[in-house]
Amino acid sequence: MRQYQLSHRKDFSGLTLHDDIPKPKLSTATEVMVKIRAVSLNARDLQIATDQYPAPHAIKDNLVPVSDAAGEIVEVGEEVEGWKVGDRVCTVCFLGHDQDEDVQMHSMVRGLGGAIDGVATEYFTVDQTQLVRMPSHMTFEQASTLPIAAATAQNSLYGHHPVLQAGDTVLCMGTGGVSLFAAQIALNAGAKVIITSSSSAKLTRVTSLLQPLLRSTSSPDTIQTINYNEHPDWDVKVAELTGGKKVDFVIEIGGRATLGKSIRSTRAGGLVAISGYMSDYGKPDEKANQEDLAKMLLYGAVNARGNFVGNKVQFEKMNRALETGGVIPLVDKIFEFEQLKEAYEYLQSGKQIGKVVVKVSSD
């Protein structure tokens, strides 16, 4: 069968496609075999392939990369219950999180495509407990985007107090995977969103892609946007757009350079859900680095919470809501399996809106 392995981690040229890898066998009676149909990429995959992943564990040699996939069960072990051949499933990034507990740094030792082999392969075996049923209305390409990006968005909005309520406003930072899933989950739940981006063209496109989640009677301010290059003090703009009330949630993926503005954009009792650190890849922002974040949180009475993906229980709850609302993930581009390297380069370019997907097999 065909499988990618990382022969080195200096750059994406380490992504090597092998076509003579033996098909795996079930190693326990409770395992299932999944024929992988599509995988999606995350910032994590780029970091792992270029040795920049802040993991408290070694990256396996000749690692099979990528954590997020959707596929079809083609074989079940003798003691498997609840799954059958033909079931359509998604992988879970950090194995072992079938309980309702937070994924944490130590969970990374069970991370697909990091500490252990991932899913850029035609067949994959895993214990029956480490899969989630795909939302029935999605294609494999769409469902492959859920395990990290959507689960992180779900955890940001529903993981702990405060949880999202209809009528809330969610600030979604940037037009990448996590933020746009947060926007879709929020709109599906009757909340409003403010989306930021470096690009006005992306904001126009995103606003149009999100229209199916609006009702004909939705208020005109249900989706608002801010170009953060045109408005470097975008927290001031957030206050203006919300009539001084500020937002209930911020999907914080910028890190150091944006956290202060995120706190200032949030109402008392609201939540800054911290997931990412995209600004680490840009020029250091000395002014932001010197901000007194503790006092900002204190005086603003704002909550801040780090969240690491989401657990399997959250993933399943989210899938039910996405299915009920008929929410379709925003897939920017689908690459062929032979083009995995190009898909990595495309994600790194930052040109995408939403998710970048790679088709693995179609028959």
Ligand SMILES: NC(=O)c1ccc[n+]([C@@H]2O[C@H](COP(=O)([O-])OP(=O)(O)OC[C@H]3O[C@@H](n4cnc5c(N)ncnc54)[C@H](OP(=O)(O)O)[C@@H]3O)[C@@H](O)[C@H]2O)c1
């Ligand atoms: N904690 C977790 O479990 C978890 C899970 C997933 C991802 N993450 C992290 O979250 C971050 C985003 O991940 P993703 O998968 O959504 O990435 P992505 O799909 O590559 O999207 C990243 C987007 O962030 C925006 N951006 C870049 N630099 C920015 C800045 N300085 N300020 C504001 N926005 C900026 C850009 O949007 P525009 O082009 O529109 O400006 C970009 O498209 C990454 O740091 C990733 O490592 C963490």
